[in-house]
Amino acid sequence: MAELSLPFQSKYLPLKKFHDFYRRSMDEPEEFWAEQARHLDWFKTWDKVLEWKPPFAHWFAGGQLNASYNCVDRHVKTWRKSKVAIYWEGEPGDVRVFSYSTLYTEVNKLAAVLKDCGVGKEDRVALYLPMIPELPIFMLACARIGAIHTVVFSGFSAQALADRANDVGAKLLVTADGGFRRGKVIPLKQIADEALAMCPSVEKTIVVRRVNAPVDMEPARDCWLHDMLAEETPLVTPEPVEANDPLYILYTSGTTGKPKGIVHSTGGYLVHNYAAYQWVFNIKEESVYWCTADVGWVTGHSAIVYAPLAHGAAIVIYEGAPDYPTIDRWWHIIDKYGVTIFYTSPTAVRMLMGYGEQWPQKHDLSSLELLGSVGEPINPEAWLWFYKHIGGERCPIVDTWWQTETGGFMISPAPGIERAPLKPGSATLPLPGINADVVDEAGKPMPSEERGLLVIKKPWPGMLLGIHGTPERYQEAYWSRFPGIFYTGDYAVKDKDGYFWILGRSDEVLKVAGHRIGTAELENAAVSHPQVTEAAVVGKADPIKGDSIVIFARLNDGVSPSPTLKQELAQHMRNIVGAMATPDEIYFVTKLPKTRSGKIMRRILKAVANNVSIGDITTLEDEASVDEVIKSYHELKQTG
Secondary structure (H helix, E strand, O other): OOOOOOOOOOOOOOOHHHHHHHHHHHHOHHHHHHHHHOOOOOOEOOOEEEEEEOOEEEEEEOOEEOHHHHHHHHHHOOHHHHOEEEEEEOOOOOEEEEEHHHHHHHHHHHHHHHHHOOOOOOOEEEEEOOOOOHHHHHHHHHHHHOOEEEEOOOOOOHHHHHHHHHHHOOOEEEEEOOEEEOOEEEOHHHHHHHHHOOOOOOOEEEEEOOOOOOOOOOOOOEEEHHHHOOOOOOOOOOOOEEOOOEEEEEEOOOOOOOOOEEEEEOHHHHHHHHHHHHHHHOOOOOOEEEEOOOOOOHHHHHHHHHHHHHOOOEEEEEOOOOOOOOOOHHHHHHHHHOOOEEEEOHHHHHHHHHHOOOOHHHOOOOOOOEEEEOOOOOOHHHHHHHHHHHOOOOOOEEEOEOOOOOOOOOEOOOOOOOOOOOOOOOOEOEOOOOOEEEEOOOOOEOOOOOOEEEEEOOOOOOOOOEEOOOHHHHHHHHOOOOOOOEEEEEEEEEOOOOOEEEEEEOOOEEEEOOEEEEHHHHHHHHHOOOOEEEEEEEEEEEOOOEEEEEEEEEEOOOOOOOHHHHHHHHHHHHHHOOHHHOOOEEEEOOOOOEEOOOOEOHHHHHHHHHOOOOOOOOOEOOOHHHHHHHHHHHHHHHHO
């Protein structure tokens, strides 16, 4: 576990302020969270901070508030009305800027459109949109009238959209004529039409014009948004909702089985995210914040829409790919808007790292004050490159661990409270109010430096209300393994300083000759080789060992694959992890198959390695990468 001396790090930093704050959150949790809740505006104060009937938690019971009001209305009553709320940039280079006053106007307009379509409190609205301003604005408009939104990532297929819309019982679908991705037009309306043929609950569809592509419009069902907007700005009064009324339902993106509709509350979710966002990002009035995630995932919900806008922050939203039309597109955006907080995924860091530091060096990144990592464990090599070449060796990196189910950040550095020593690859410490631990199969705490299962021992405000329509599934998935304790499904280690190291999903584990090895651990070892930029590890069925280790690796630009390099990487894996980590097969590829949100589709790689059907690939960023992987696999098999 790498440890590094950094300019903002003190080797024996006591973290007294942080630990005092954390201790109070453990000793007096209800008083602590009530104090955090008072940073929001409530129409009615809660009767009770927590009603805990395991596994169901109701936070701020009896309280009433509105998420749209907290993200928009309260700011237009202050000097922030003239402050930038959103800098939006489309992939072709078009730009739109929204002040909080402009955002207020647009949210009211779209709320009125929803009401004109017959949408009311507790109705479900499915949003299938590209990364355009209308997506977060429609989310806020739904919240304004008490409707429940479910955002479906615009990379999903028609069947996936239909499955989610049907499960939630959507009354209305909002989509666009299309979206841009790497210069191509994604025909979202066409895909939506295929889905709508399978969605009996959807009564109307609103279509946003984005790409000016011709689309089929069903007169009795489909309406163009621009035709529905009133000439005068309507004012829609925010609907008071109970703190435990659902704000949204978001479906997890598992590769197998039926996706789970995660239900998040309004009150507890907002309180958790407002507090954690301040602790982790140390947000200031002058901050310009950019989270590169897609709004279709929980990171987009919490870290693009609800938390930063509740703070009155200025945020950046970008529509397209990180390296299109040029490799330095992201660095150009940071320079252009003076981004101070930059929050992205390790996958993206490793991809851009592979292109070399000459690209960020073309731009002035001196505005950056803080960097963040989300989505998966970040390997130390990517952490160090991020720190040196993007942060200029001056910006702390907040490596955040959380999940769709947790709603908000759970384990992370918290420079907004007190700067902790950082260890590249570690998520550091649980945030205040989060009682996390690493336990064995029996639920007993593991000794330091030993791998175990990551659990949360007490309820927290951002936790899910449940799984839509299946409370028994909620109980079984998260609470049955250790009664009264939330099972995250992740492996982790706590080191001697109490720092948490997340090792990946416990169901992403290979069993090699009796040894259980996490794929994240193997991938981290592979990318620590100086010539490897990205790696994905999968298991191949082996009649003797159970699983054999297969690595698909992308090399640094200019590095040629060779049998010698393959041998070096295999030996490197033995040296880093041990003999049990020696890969049986290594394939060098120029692309790894990824979803448009940047996640490597290991399911496809596993299918290739095991010579079975790859199944649906409609969410892929570039379907050609599948052919390239298959071609490399067969060529290397033939040459041995």
